[in-house]
Amino acid sequence: MKRLPYVAFVLWFLLLAAVPxxxxxxxxKIATFLAMYAALALSWNFIGGYTGYPSxxxxxxxxxxxxTGALLQNAxxxxxxxxxxxxxVVTVFAALIGFAILRxxxxxxxxxxxxxxxxxxxVASIAADLTGGGEGLNVKIMPGGPNYIGRVFxxxxxxxxxxxxxxxxxxxxxxxxxxxxxxxxxEDAADMVGIDTRxxxxxxxxxxxxxxxxxxAAYASWVAYISPTDSFxxxxxxxxxxxxxxxxxxxxxGPIVGSAAFVMMEETIWARYLDYHQAVLGLVIVLLIFxxxxxxxxxxTRRRVxx
Amino acid sequence: xxxxxxxANGLMIGAVYACIxxxxxxxxxxxxVINMMHGSFIMLGGYLTFFAWLHLKVSPIVSVVPxxxxxxxxxxxxxxxxxxxxxxxxxxxxxxxxxxxxMILYNFMxxxxxxxxxxxxLDLGRLDLGGVVLPLDRVxxxxxxxxxxxxxxxxxxxxxxxxxxxxxRMDRDAAALMGIRVNQVYAITFGIGALMAGACGALxxxxxxxxxxxxxxxxxxxxxxxxIGGLGSVPGALVGGLALGLIEAFAGFWFSPxxxxxxxxLIMLVLLVVRPTGLVGRRGYx
Numbered sequence: 024m025k026r027l028p029y030v031a032f033v034l035w036f037l038l039l040a041a042v043p044x045x046x047x048x049x050x051x052k053i054a055t056f057l058a059m060y061a062a063l064a065l066s067w068n069f070i071g072g073y074t075g076y077p078s079x080x081x082x083x084x085x086x087x088x089x090x091t092g093a094l095l096q097n098a099x100x101x102x103x104x105x106x107x108x109x110x111x112v113v114t115v116f117a118a119l120i121g122f123a124i125l126r127x128x129x130x131x132x133x134x135x136x137x138x139x140x141x142x143x144x145x146v147a148s149i150a151a152d153l154t155g156g157g158e159g160l161n162v163k164i165m166p167g168g169p170n171y172i173g174r175v176f177x178x179x180x181x182x183x184x185x186x187x188x189x190x191x192x193x194x195x196x197x198x199x200x201x202x203x204x205x206x207x208x209x210e211d212a213a214d215m216v217g218i219d220t221r222x223x224x225x226x227x228x229x230x231x232x233x234x235x236x237x238x239x240a241a242y243a244s245w246v247a248y249i250s251p252t253d254s255f256x257x258x259x260x261x262x263x264x265x266x267x268x269x270x271x272x273x274x275x276x277g278p279i280v281g282s283a284a285f286v287m288m289e290e291t292i293w294a295r296y297l298d299y300h301q302a303v304l305g306l307v308i309v310l311l312i313f314x315x316x317x318x319x320x321x322x323x324t325r326r327r328v329x330x
Numbered sequence: 331x332x333x334x335x336x337x338a339n340g341l342m343i344g345a346v347y348a349c350i351x352x353x354x355x356x357x358x359x360x361x362x363v364i365n366m367m368h369g370s371f372i373m374l375g376g377y378l379t380f381f382a383w384l385h386l387k388v389s390p391i392v393s394v395v396p397x398x399x400x401x402x403x404x405x406x407x408x409x410x411x412x413x414x415x416x417x418x419x420x421x422x423x424x425x426x427x428x429x430x431x432x433m434i435l436y437n438f439m440x441x442x443x444x445x446x447x448x449x450x451x452l453d454l455g456r457l458d459l460g461g462v463v464l465p466l467d468r469v470x471x472x473x474x475x476x477x478x479x480x481x482x483x484x485x486x487x488x489x490x491x492x493x494x495x496x497x498x499r500m501d502r503d504a505a506a507l508m509g510i511r512v513n514q515v516y517a518i519t520f521g522i523g524a525l526m527a528g529a530c531g532a533l534x535x536x537x538x539x540x541x542x543x544x545x546x547x548x549x550x551x552x553x554x555x556x557x558i559g560g561l562g563s564v565p566g567a568l569v570g571g572l573a574l575g576l577i578e579a580f581a582g583f584w585f586s587p588x589x590x591x592x593x594x595x596l597i598m599l600v601l602l603v604v605r606p607t608g609l610v611g612r613r614g615y616x
Contacts, residue, residue, distance in 0.1 A: 077422035123603045129421045130364055134553050135602045138595050141550055145592040257546065261429055268426065302437035308430025312416060312423055 028276040032188055035279060040181055043174050051173045057286050058180035059242065062234050063259075064266045064278030065187040070231040071264055072272035073200060074224060075207030077129070080117075080136040081263045083143050084235035085242070086254035088113045090147060090154060092240025093162045093249055102165065106179075106240040113236025114229050121228030125221065128210070137260070144255035159250030162243050176245045180238070187234045188279070194230070195275050203227055207273070265308055271318030280319055334462045336583045337576065342468045344575020346533055349475035350548055351555035352482060352567040353526030359561050360499040360519045361417060366428040367408075369549035370435045371524050375401055375531020376540035377443050383450045383535075390450055391474065394532040398525045405524025410517040417516060432545075440542045447539035471533040478529050482522070483564040495519050547591070554598040 042054040063081060070078045092109035096102060124135045147154045154160055165172050194200040202223045205213035214220045243249045262285070270281025288307065296303055315321070354368045375397050382393040408431065416423050454466035486492040497505040498515045506512050534540060534548075551574065559570020574594055582590035 071422065075420070075422075077420070077425060124599070127602055130358065130362070130425075131557075131602055133364060133421055133425055134557070135599060138550075138553060138599055138602075142592060142595040142599065145588055145595065149586070149588050149592065261426070264422065265426065268422075298441060299437060301433045301440075305430040305433030305437065308426060308433070309412070312427045312430070313412075316419075316423070 028274075029192075031276060032279060035283070036181065036185065040178070043170075043177065048169065048173055051177055053286070053290055055173070055177045055180050055245075057283060058177065058184045059238055060263070060266060060282040060286055061279050062180065062184040062187045062238055063263045064270070064282040065184070065191050066231045066234045067263045068191065068231075068267050068272065068274075068278045069194065069203070069227045070224075072267055072274070072277065073194070073203040073207060074227045075273075076125070076224065076227075077133040077264075078136045078228070078231065079133060079260045079264070080139050080228075080232075081235055082255050082257065082260035083136070083140045084113050084117060084232040085239040085259060086140070086143055086147065086251075086256075087116060088236030088239025089243040089249045089254045090160070090239075091236070093160050093243040094153070096162055096244060097160075102244055106237050106244075109240035110233050110237040113239070114233040117232030118225055118229040121225045122221070125224040125228060137257075140255050140257060140260055144251045147251040147255065154251070157251060159248055159253075162247045162249065164247045165244065172245075176241065179241050183234055183237050183241070188275075190230065190234075191275055191278075199223065199226060204273070262304075265311065267318075269311055269315070269318055271320030274318075274320055277318055277320050284319060332461065336579045338462050338464060340576035340579030341572060342464070342472045342575070343537070343579065344572035345472040345475040345479075346530065346537060346571075347551055347555055347575050348568045348571025349479050349526065349530045349533065351552045351559070351571055352479055352564055353523035353530075354552040355556045355559075355561060355563070355567045356482075356495075356526070357520055357523035358556060359563070360495055361409075361413075361516055362421075363413060363417065363424045363428065363520075364421065365520070365523060366425060366549065367432040367435060368523070368527050368552050369545035369547070370432050370439065370542075371401055371405070371527035372531040372534060372548050373540060373542055373545050374404075374435070374439060375528030376535040377439070377448075377531070378528070379532040379535045380448050380450055380540060390452070390532050390536050391470065394474065394529050397532050398529040401528025401531075402521040402525040406517045406521035408524075409520030410513070413520065414513050414516055436542060436545060443542060445541050445543050447541040448535075449539040450535045452536055467536050471537045474533055475530070478526065479564060479568055482526060485522075486564065491515070491518060550591075550595070554594045557598045557601050 039054045039058055043051050063085070066084075067078065067081055070076050088109040091112045092105045095105040095108055100108070120139065124132060124139075127135055148157050150156070151158075165175065167175070194203070202213065202218045205216070205218055206220055206223060210220055239254065243254075266281040266285045267278050268281070269284055270279065271277030289304075292303065350368075350372060354365060357363055357365045357368075378397045378400065379390050379393050382388040382397075383390060412431070413424065413427065416427060452467040452470075454470065457464040457466055457469065486496060494505070494510050494515050495518070497508065497510060498512055498519075502512055505515075531540070538544075555567060555570035555574050557570075558573050559566035559568070577593060577597065578590040581593040585593075
């Protein structure tokens with residue numbers, strides 16, 4: 024039973040990787056989104072799931088990565104290198120910011136992380152000379168035709184998802200994961216027994232940023248156009264935690280299950296009700312909070328205990 | 331434009347800001363819930379005022395009362411039926427819940443009212459004080475904002491329900507032991523928060539164009555003011571509101587309106603790190 028999450032992940036990974044060979048470009052796009060959101064959810068899980076800090080900074084990392092990657096690429100840098108640089112820039116940014124704002128707890132941290140998204144969005148709008156301001160920024164379109172490009176980005180996102188998953192497994196089994204769980208349960212006690220809480224929290228925050236930065240940069244190259252409101256989207260910053268809550272926070276497989284369930288719901292149910300898109304998403308959130316505390320995975324574990 | 335005018339503008343807007351933040355701060359301080367619906371409540375109040383003015387020719391100064399009552403009932407029901415069920419859970423749960431509820435409210439407001447900016451044009455003229463020009467509609471909004479904030483302060487200090495709210499804020503368990511029905515107090519507190527937001531919406535409709543797309547902007551201002559002034563006290567919200575009004579007026583005067591908003595967020599982030607209790611400190615609704 025302990026191996027179940029890994030088997031499930033490998034099957035899911037192989038299924039997504041096989042999509043270009045068995046289905047149309049529409050499904051390739053959905054598979055790319057599935058991988059992208061899974062990686063974002065896995066990232067958030069470090070700080071929000073394991074550490075229990077209500078971070079709403081996902082869009083800040085994503086957007087910063089998108090702009091860094093786009094600007095470097097437009098300056099002539101090779102695409103892959105631009106993505107890697109974006110990931111590094113975002114990680115350093117997260118470590119520096121985290122060192123300051125992780126002193127706050129609970130509500131203050133939540134507000135601070137939302138303010139981070141808003142502040143970066145305003146910076147991107149104001150620095151129009153560099154970022155194009157509210158008009159947005161065009162990124163070079165990759166040569167090779169839609170089929171080829173679709174595959175490149177699917178495998179890029181899958182690669183990032185795989186990296187995020189492996190990191191999660193390592194953290195989950197290692198000393199860092201143990202420390203983060205201690206912080207989640209009782210930060211003062213964790214501090215008392217000798218866990219360097221500040222270092223651990225900063226590490227979790229930086230881990231939650233690195234893949235978001237890479238994804239943001241890859242996304243910018245994929246859609247070839249970014250704007251402040253798209254990149255630093257408040258909706259994205261909420262969607263990702265909701266996905267993790269839907270799957271099961273603080274678990275290895277939860278973010279994968281949650282993001283898969285969420286993206287499929289988005290594609291099948293509420294893509295048909297465009298006018299009520301946000302309301303339906305809101306309703307899903309409300310139902311989730313009331314009827315699924317602990318996420319989808321909890322249902323199965325509960326049953327197992329009962330049996 | 332000289333500095334006297336900038337200060338006057340800052341103070342006029344600042345009083346409205348204080349009124350915006352005071353309900354948000356009350357809910358956060360007493361319930362420990364960050365109400366992401368606050369911006370939408372303000373806009374809902376603004377729309378109700380606007381339509382009352384447009385179709386029924388009711389002046390905003392009059393319609394502020396029924397609007398506030400409607401919002402109180404809405405807030406009371408939302409807290410009583412929904413948020414009370416999860417109110418003791420971690421911030422992630424309550425914040426996500428109010429965020430989800432806000433998306434529903436926002437969606438329907440967008441459909442019903444559309445995003446067209448609307449404004450109650452009172453055209454009251456202007457007051458000239460030796461070079462400093464004060465548009466009278468803004469002066470009216472400022473005075474009403476100060477009156478509302480003062481009223482809330484008086485209610486908190488003198489009324490039975492006000493004392494009960496303060497008691498619950500200080501110690502929920504002890505208050506329950508004293509016979510205070512905590513869930514009831516929570517619902518009333520949330521209702522008051524919505525009431526203040528709705529009343530502010532009526533004032534905002536006089537000063538700014540109202541449109542659904544600015545709900546996030548007002549919510550952001552409530553965050554900033556709460557952090558600048560300190561949480562859960564009426565004087566704190568007043569100081570924070572006036573401070574933000576002045577900060578934005580000067581930043582807008584020297585740089586640009588967008589930089590003014592950014593300045594607010596940056597000051598808030600710095601304050602969160604340096605002095606999370608705010609300038610006035612954590613004193614409670616005494």
